[in-house]
Structure formats: structure tokens, C-alpha cells
Amino acid sequence: MLLTDELLLHYRRCSRRAFLDIYGEEGQKSPEKDFLFKLKAEKEFHHQQIISHYGLNPHQPRNMLKTQEEEVDKEKLIVLTKQLMSQGVESIYKGVVAWNLIDGEAGKITLTATPTVLIKQNIPSELGNWSYYPLNIHLGKNVKPEYKLLMAFTIDILNQIQGINLTRGEMALRDNRKPHKINLKVWFSRTQELINECFQMLVGENIPDVYISRQKCSFCPWYEGCYQKAKSDQHLSLIPGMTPKRIEYLKQIGVNNMTTLSQTSIADLTFVFTKGIADRLLQQSISLISHQAIFKQPNLLPIPNSDIELYFDIEADGNLQGSTQGNNLSNSMWCDRTLDYLLGILLIDKKNNQQKYYSFLAKTPEEEKIIWHQFLEFINQYPNAPIFHYSEYEVETIKRLAHLYQTSSIQLKTLLSRLFDLHKILINSFYLPVENYSLKTVANWLGFRWRDPKIGKLSSNGGNVGGDQCVFWYDQWLKTGDSTWLEYIVIYNEDDCQGTYELKKWMEKYNNFEEKKLQQNINNCEVLSNSNSKYPI
Structure with a gap:
């Protein structure tokens, strides 16, 4: 059995994923999301920056074994890495080291890692008057x-x-x-326990x-199968606000799925939770x-109404990193920010029954300042x-951009x-029949x-696109340019703004309905009270 550092990491994050990596059917896996390809490119770029900073010129066994096959044979990588270490080369990039364990029942277990x-380093070992230590490079x-x-x-x-x-070691x-x-x-003992x-x-x-x-499951290739299993089981993890520890507590009082939880009394639940x-x-x-919304409060938190309303949504890269070399938009650039x-705005003109979407788009990172001022001018x-x-x-x-581009404190405060x-208002006012409260x-x-x-149209794939x-x-x-x-x-951002608008309309409609229902109940109570009075009005 092969136990890799990647498999061990998957086990620590999610034991089910580690199991499926070994025993799952390949056809059940979803294709990798495009974002992961970007992340891999960023990681490789970061590696090269650090290696250059260290002044290293490492041997690269993967390149030495490169064939037309997509995957390099791991066994060959292990052998070549060991050969390079035995030769005493100065450094090795993405080699694979391995050690065989023997277990009586399971046979041979091979542990492999890819530093x-x-x-x-000048510390003698069985290799000679030298040995090696790992430098692991991470994006965190x-x-x-x-x-x-x-x-x-x-x-x-x-x-x-x-x-x-x-x-x-070094990181x-x-x-x-x-x-x-x-x-x-x-960490050695903890690692052994995990192994x-x-x-x-x-x-x-x-x-x-x-x-x-x-958040943790969104990029997992096994997600779809796990999600369908959770749906069929009415799994407690599909409830917003649930945690693994809370599931443990619920199981202690015999609550194993959503239906059981929905039928459990508050008195029983307060044995394991605060009220x-x-x-x-x-x-x-x-x-x-x-499948019904539940109003938390007698009245919705205040939502203003105006003849003109603006719906605002942002698209951002939280870790812009890399070189834009190769297009005609910018010279070679390194950034990490x-x-x-x-900055997208949907303008709703209720008086004239019109709406229009406006996008303030930075075509280069340097244009962020320009679109910020355009946004301010518009609003x-x-x-x-x-x-x-x-x-x-x-x-x-808004606070970050105002600080970065020296917007006056008065203008910022007004904005x-x-x-x-609406997210804050929603979660303070409603329970919705949803598994999370994303827009x-x-x-x-x-x-x-x-x-x-x-394609610019509704399709089955539209719901799969995200930030x-x-x-x-x-x-x-x-x-590419x-x-x-x-x-x-721009199409995706416009729909984000439209989705926000649809939510606001629903919240207003629901609030008006609840207010009418509440007033009707009050009126009914008054009629009943007056009919029983010695002195009816």
C-alpha cells in the first residue's frame, strides 16, 4: 500500500476523501475546476521566485524523466531522486523520497513524500559526508x-x-x-498517530x-457523490450553523437526521446546547x-425604499500574484495583493419603471484607482x-479603497x-429552507x-459558475488580452446584482404580508375582546 503526503493531508482534512482517493471509482470524480489550474500556476510561480531568491539551481528529476505521458512514473522518480542524493548534488526540486514499512497483515506499506x-547540508549521513534537509514552499x-x-x-x-x-526543516x-x-x-508523534x-x-x-x-468541499472532486449521499440521508451537516461537534452532541440524544431534529423539543435540545x-x-x-421561510421577528429590520435604488456587487482576486508578461496590457509585473x-452597479428607477447595469472594470491592476473614482463619481x-x-x-x-486612494473621511462616512x-438583514430576520445563505x-x-x-443565456451550467x-x-x-x-x-456580475435586487423585492413583499397578517390578528383580537365586554364599542 502506498501512503503519500498528499493522501495523509487529505485524511487530516477529510477522512472520507482519503478513502475515496484509494477506493472510489474514477468515473465518479468531477473534473478539476478552472480555478485550481490558476492556483497551481501561482504555486509554481511562487516556487520559482523562492528558488531564485535562495540562489538555487536545483536538479529536476521530473524534467529529466519527462515523456509524452501526462504522469511521470512515481517509482522512477523515487529511484532517480535517491540517485541524485547519493551523487551529492546541491539541491533537488520536487523529488520523491520513500521508505518501506512492513506490517504483518497488510504486507508492505510505502511512505512517500514530495518536498x-x-x-x-554538511552533516554526514549514510549517503556520505553530506545529507539533505527539506525546504517546503507554500502559498499560505x-x-x-x-x-x-x-x-x-x-x-x-x-x-x-x-x-x-x-x-x-524550513518553510x-x-x-x-x-x-x-x-x-x-x-509533530513526529502526532504524524505517526495520523499515519x-x-x-x-x-x-x-x-x-x-x-x-x-x-467552503472545504467546494473544490473536492468527490463532492457531488458525497452531496447526493448527504441529501438522501437528510444529513445534519446540511443545516446552516451545524458543526461536527454539534452533530456529536445531537447523536448523544438520539438525533441523527434533519427530520428527527425538527421533531425534537427545545427542552431536549437544551440538554446539549444553550437555548x-x-x-x-x-x-x-x-x-x-x-420548505417554508420562518419569520424570526414580528417586524423586518428596516429596509429603505426610494425612487432610485442601487444594487452593488464586486468581483475581486484576493491573492493577485504573477506576471502579466506576454500581453500588450502591461509590462512585466510582480504583485501579491x-x-x-x-465594481458593478444595477440602477433601479422605480418612478420610470426602468433599470440599467453599470460596470466599472479595471483592465489592468493599475486601473483599480481609476474605476474607484469612476464609481464614486457615479454614485x-x-x-x-x-x-x-x-x-x-x-x-x-470601500474602506480599503478609500484608504488606498485617499478618499476624504467625510465622503467615506457619507458613502x-x-x-x-441584505445578508445581515436576512439572517437576522428569517430562517430559509436553504443549506447555506450564499447569495x-x-x-x-x-x-x-x-x-x-x-452563452449569455440561462442553462444548466449557469448555476455552477461562481466567484x-x-x-x-x-x-x-x-x-491573453x-x-x-x-x-x-461582466455577465456574471450583472446577475449577482440582479439576484440581490430579487432578494430585496421578496423581503419587502414578505414583510408586507406579515404586517397585514399581524394587523388582522390584532383586529380579530380586538373584535373578540369587545364582543365579550359589558360595554362594546
Whole structure:
């Protein structure tokens, strides 16, 4: 059995994914999302920047073995990496190191790791008067526990094949190019525990239970199958606000699915939760099972109405990194920052029953300042119009851009006072029969559909496009200069604005309905009260 560092990382994040990586049917996997290709390119670019900064010129066994086949044979990579280490070369990029374990029942287990770079050091080993330590390069800005785990796993293998006792490695992150020296003594035992757990799961061939996490699962190739399983089981992880720990607590009182939870009393739930958490989980499950919205409060939080209303949405790349060399838009450029490249506004003119979408689009990162001032100039034409949006991101972005481009504090304060976050109002006012409160999920429940930007029409693929796809499209625009990619982004952003508008209309309509119902109940109570009075009005 082959136990790789990648498999171990998948096991730590999601044991079910590790199981499916070994035993799942290849035909059940979804194709990789485009965004992952961009991420891989960024990672490779970052690797080369760090290697250059270190002044390394590493041997590259993958290139030495390159054939027309897409995948390089891992066994050949292991052999070639070991040969290069035995020769005492100065550094090795993306080699593969391996160590064989013997288990009585399972037979041979091979542990393999792929350190980003192996660097020669003057510490004797079984190789000769030298040995190697790993430099792992990551895109993250902080030293994460999973980075330490991978480093400990790699060093453990290196210690076995070199006959030495390394306890430290180096990491280069995105925050700066200075290496982080990591002491891993405490992580060796944790890594061994994880290896044992993963191994026992794989040998036992018992597939772990599903757990759906919108953020963590979104890029997993096995997501669709897991999601269908969760739906058929009415799995508790599909309830917004649920966590693995809360599921454990619910199982302790015999609650194993949504239906059971929706029928459980508050009194029973408060054995394991505070009343606030118990009520939220119960009401959310009732909403999902009944397919009905539940009003949390007698009145909706205030939402302004105006003859002119603006609906605002942003497209951004939170980690713009790389070179735009190769197109006619910009000279060679290196950057690593947030870029808000599209500020979209849908203008609703109720008085004249008209609407129009406006896009302020930065065709190069340097144009961000220009579109910010264009955006300010536009909204200042409608000083009394409320600006609706659907997340805290728009508020934080306005603050960031105002600071970056020296907008006056008075203008910023005025602008912020006009913003209304429909997401905040929604989650404080309603339980909806949805599995998460993203704009797309909520608007889809209302019946609104996003177009497929590639054809400009509604299609089955329109609902699969997200903000991550726009990041990929913008990256393609920077690389190719083909404006088709920008057209896709604008279509998607316009639909985001339209979806926000549809939500606002629904919230107003629902609020008016509830107010009428409440007033009717009050009137009925007054009539009943007066009919029983000695002195009816």
C-alpha cells in the first residue's frame, strides 16, 4: 500500500476523501475546476521566485524523466531522486523520497513524500559526508498545523533513508521570502498517530460518514457523490450553523437526521446546547423540512425604499500574484495583493419603471484607482439612493479603497451611511429552507437563475459558475488580452446584482404580508375582546 503526503493531508482534512482517493471509482470524480489550474500556476510561480531568491539551481528529476505521458512514473522518480542524493548534488526540486514499512497483515506499506526542494547540508549521513534537509514552499501567509505535519512526515522519511536524526526543516511562505525554521519534535508523534489512523481506515475498508462543508468541499472532486449521499440521508451537516461537534452532541440524544431534529423539543435540545443555539438549529431544520421561510421577528429590520435604488456587487482576486508578461496590457509585473477589478452597479428607477447595469472594470491592476473614482463619481449623481449589497465584503472593500486612494473621511462616512447589507438583514430576520445563505443559494430558492456567461443565456451550467471562476477568467484576460474573458465576468456580475435586487423585492413583499397578517390578528383580537365586554364599542 502506498501512503503519500498528499493522501495523509487529505485524511487530516477529510477522512472520507482519503478513502475515496484509494477506493472510489474514477468515473465518479468531477473534473478539476478552472480555478485550481490558476492556483497551481501561482504555486509554481511562487516556487520559482523562492528558488531564485535562495540562489538555487536545483536538479529536476521530473524534467529529466519527462515523456509524452501526462504522469511521470512515481517509482522512477523515487529511484532517480535517491540517485541524485547519493551523487551529492546541491539541491533537488520536487523529488520523491520513500521508505518501506512492513506490517504483518497488510504486507508492505510505502511512505512517500514530495518536498518542494531538498537542500544539501554538511552533516554526514549514510549517503556520505553530506545529507539533505527539506525546504517546503507554500502559498499560505502563516505556518499552518498541516504544513508542520507534512514537514514532519517528510523529515521522518529522510531520517530513515539517510540514517540521521533531523528535527528541523524550513518553510517559505507568501508573507516574505525569509525562511521559517520549524522545530518538529512534537509533530513526529502526532504524524505517526495520523499515519496509523489513516492506515487502519484504509485496511478496514470502512468508508467514513459524509460531512458537507461548503467552503472545504467546494473544490473536492468527490463532492457531488458525497452531496447526493448527504441529501438522501437528510444529513445534519446540511443545516446552516451545524458543526461536527454539534452533530456529536445531537447523536448523544438520539438525533441523527434533519427530520428527527425538527421533531425534537427545545427542552431536549437544551440538554446539549444553550437555548439560543438549540432554537436556531431547531427552527432551521423545521424550515428545511417544511420548505417554508420562518419569520424570526414580528417586524423586518428596516429596509429603505426610494425612487432610485442601487444594487452593488464586486468581483475581486484576493491573492493577485504573477506576471502579466506576454500581453500588450502591461509590462512585466510582480504583485501579491487584493485587486478589486470590477465594481458593478444595477440602477433601479422605480418612478420610470426602468433599470440599467453599470460596470466599472479595471483592465489592468493599475486601473483599480481609476474605476474607484469612476464609481464614486457615479454614485454621487444619486446622493439620496440607498446602496444594497449582500455581504460584509463590500463595506470592507470601500474602506480599503478609500484608504488606498485617499478618499476624504467625510465622503467615506457619507458613502458608508448609504450601504445596506441584505445578508445581515436576512439572517437576522428569517430562517430559509436553504443549506447555506450564499447569495446564489438564496436567490435560486426564490426562483432566480444565473445565466451561463459563455452563452449569455440561462442553462444548466449557469448555476455552477461562481466567484472563483471569475478569478480564473480575469487571470486569462491578463495573460491573453482576449476581451471575451471580461465579457463573461461582466455577465456574471450583472446577475449577482440582479439576484440581490430579487432578494430585496421578496423581503419587502414578505414583510408586507406579515404586517397585514399581524394587523388582522390584532383586529380579530380586538373584535373578540369587545364582543365579550359589558360595554362594546
